[in-house]
Amino acid sequence: MKGNVRVIVLRLGHRPDRDKRITTHVALVARAFGADGILISTKDENIENSVKKVVERWGGPFDIKSGISVKKIIKDWKNKGGVIVHLTMYGIPLDEALKRIPRDRNLMIIVGAEKVPRYIYDVADYNVSVGDQPHSEVAALAVFLDRYFEGKELYKKFKGAKVKVIPQERGKKVIRLDKAECGNNDVQ
Amino acid sequence: MKGNVRVIVLRLGHRPDRDKRITTHVALVARAFGADGILISTKDENIENSVKKVVERWGGPFDIKSGISVKKIIKDWKNKGGVIVHLTMYGIPLDEALKRIPRDRNLMIIVGAEKVPRYIYDVADYNVSVGDQPHSEVAALAVFLDRYFEGKELYKKFKGAKVKVIPQERGKKVIRLDKAECGNNDVQ
Numbered sequence: 001m002k003g004n005v006r007v008i009v010l011r012l013g014h015r016p017d018r019d020k021r022i023t024t025h026v027a028l029v030a031r032a033f034g035a036d037g038i039l040i041s042t043k044d045e046n047i048e049n050s051v052k053k054v055v056e057r058w059g060g061p062f063d064i065k066s067g068i069s070v071k072k073i074i075k076d077w078k079n080k081g082g083v084i085v086h087l088t089m090y091g092i093p094l095d096e097a098l099k100r101i102p103r104d105r106n107l108m109i110i111v112g113a114e115k116v117p118r119y120i121y122d123v124a125d126y127n128v129s130v131g132d133q134p135h136s137e138v139a140a141l142a143v144f145l146d147r148y149f150e151g152k153e154l155y156k157k158f159k160g161a162k163v164k165v166i167p168q169e170r171g172k173k174v175i176r177l178d179k180a181e182c183g184n185n186d187v188q
Numbered sequence: 189m190k191g192n193v194r195v196i197v198l199r200l201g202h203r204p205d206r207d208k209r210i211t212t213h214v215a216l217v218a219r220a221f222g223a224d225g226i227l228i229s230t231k232d233e234n235i236e237n238s239v240k241k242v243v244e245r246w247g248g249p250f251d252i253k254s255g256i257s258v259k260k261i262i263k264d265w266k267n268k269g270g271v272i273v274h275l276t277m278y279g280i281p282l283d284e285a286l287k288r289i290p291r292d293r294n295l296m297i298i299v300g301a302e303k304v305p306r307y308i309y310d311v312a313d314y315n316v317s318v319g320d321q322p323h324s325e326v327a328a329l330a331v332f333l334d335r336y337f338e339g340k341e342l343y344k345k346f347k348g349a350k351v352k353v354i355p356q357e358r359g360k361k362v363i364r365l366d367k368a369e370c371g372n373n374d375v376q
Contacts, residue, residue, distance in 0.1 A: 028321075031323075058322060092357060127356065131220050133346070136217050138324050138326040139329070142330050147334075154281070171306070
């Protein structure tokens with residue numbers, strides 16, 4: 001999305017049973033709003049597979065990897081000059097943060113589940129609040145990326161997509177890019 | 189948020205077992221991003237109670253009601269001159285929709301679960317896509333409200349809040365508004 005700048009999301013504290021759907025939403029938002037990939041702390045092949053299926057159908061590139069060493073990933077990222085943003089309702093306001101976050105360096109965006117260790121607050125270059133109210137890491141990530149990419153991410157072209165939505169006032173139209181058109185307006 | 193204009197969210201197709209956490213995120217996003225209330229199609233007292241607890245602690249006003257007659261609610265809304273937006277990846281692009289949605293009429297924003305009946309596409313004044321990629325109704329709602337309220341919703345003051353976050357570069361600080369300050373920077 002930003003020339004050679006790479007944007008990745010790091011999802012912390014994922015519990016496969018409890019967080020399956022929320023983490024899947026986080027991953028799909030990362031992809032749809034212009035990030036290049038997602039790392040998920042705990043191994044979860046189900047989420048990996050379901051996100052890979054979306055990439056296969058709707059295009060990429062978008063990387064997903066689960067079961068990682070969080071501290072090692074963060075250390076490497078910082079050693080290579082990458083910036084780290086941690087989204088938390090306790091951080092500095094989004095508008096202020098966006099003025100300070102450099103746009104010419106790779107960016108890692110950390111989103112936690114319920115408990116985030118103190119270490120993350122310390123290691124982040126910016127602890128950023130998307131509003132100071134309790135809501136959702138899915139929402140925080142989407143709004144952060146929408147502001148960071150200035151709305152351009154909604155027009156991103158995905159490579160290798162097999163299908164494409166044709167916007168409609170009413171109903172649904174999806175065309176196949178690898179075959180003749182087979183979309184229609186038939187909802188359900 | 190917008191003078192006398194009322195903005196409410198209608199959550200369709202909620203299945204208490206499966207959608208508990210996603211619908212809770214939808215409700216908290218509705219509140220945090222400036223909507224006045226949420227209606228949830230299926231009765232779910234657990235979600236009602238957990239959202240009411242957030243309102244009690246973090247302020248309001250914000251209404252929640254579950255177990256409603258969707259068709260009746262929609263008919264009444266339209267009869268009273270309210271506008272209906274349905275968020276769907278198959279709709280018209282957000283930027284285009286925002287130019288057309290009137291700002292001087294009450295607004296109902298419909299977000300569905302997996303399957304949305306054709307009726308909703310037909311009854312909506314605007315079927316709006318927040319990007320044409322599969323992602324999350326939580327994200328779609330947040331970004332829609334952020335754009336609709338032009339970012340001002342992140343500065344909304346909530347009435348009757350018992351606590352308030354004081355933004356920090358590192359760590360957490362929460363003060364009580366009903367007692368002496370008892371926040372600290374201690375995370376975990």
